[in-house]
Amino acid sequence: MNSEQIIFYILSFWFVASSLAMIFSRNAAKAVLFLVLAFFSAASIWILLEAEFLAITLILVYVGAVMVLFLFVIKMLNIDKSTLRAKFTGYLPLGLIVAVIIVAEMSLVLGANQFGLDVFSSPARHGADYSNITVLAMQLYTTYVYPFELAAVLLLIAIIAAITLVHRNETSRKKQSISEQVNVQAKDRVRLVSITSPSKEDK
């Protein structure tokens, strides 16, 4: 067993362990933190696969933005913990059986006979002058330029949708009422108060 395999198995162990801890943790904030660990392990595995740009993107975008958004919402909603402890294990046996069967079937299909090293040999590592970002950018801005722009439009739609969903009720919106502004009278806005100023003789 060489060093690459050892690193892979260590990272896989943490990936699987933190994923399991994520789905079985009762506290949603702890689940988010376990998911962060899972994402870090996944990013490390991607670096092992020479996808450096995507690994950094996974950490920056997912851990930096999406997971913080999750934590934000969890802290904001203040979920009652007693309701989380209730119905939890109702579907656990069936789910575990289904999952084990799926993993067994996948292992049969994806085993070493079909995708082993003698079928797909491990490619040679790139040298120090190889830039993953350059290669991806060359593809992204030539072949995939239309999907790239569509992704930008999709993000814009997501922003608009999220804002309009949350700002639905009238009270949280600031708007202008023209008729009210035109019909306003001076006595509505200005109140004249007569104050008796103290004279100098009182001192």
Next chain:
Amino acid sequence: MVSLSDYLILSSVIFCIGLVGIFVNRANIITLLMCIELILVAVNTNFVAFSHFLGNEAGQIFVFFILTVAAAEVAIGLAILTLLFRNRGSISVDVTNSLKG
């Protein structure tokens, strides 16, 4: 050397863990969203592994787009969840049954 089947089996295991998470968690929808993220990362690992072993960068481009779509999905999902909590006072899966016939 780590073979392609190792990566594929790892990602299928992660996929199934995400699936079990969706089965098991009836308490809150936030965990369901997180399980969907886990499933997407498993699928992305598949893409990256095939991209590496076949020497084709298209797989990594696809992962890039999947990350974009997943970020948009999380933003809208959490907005819907906030609305749900505002209207129902709970984010339990069992409470969200107003579409039930």
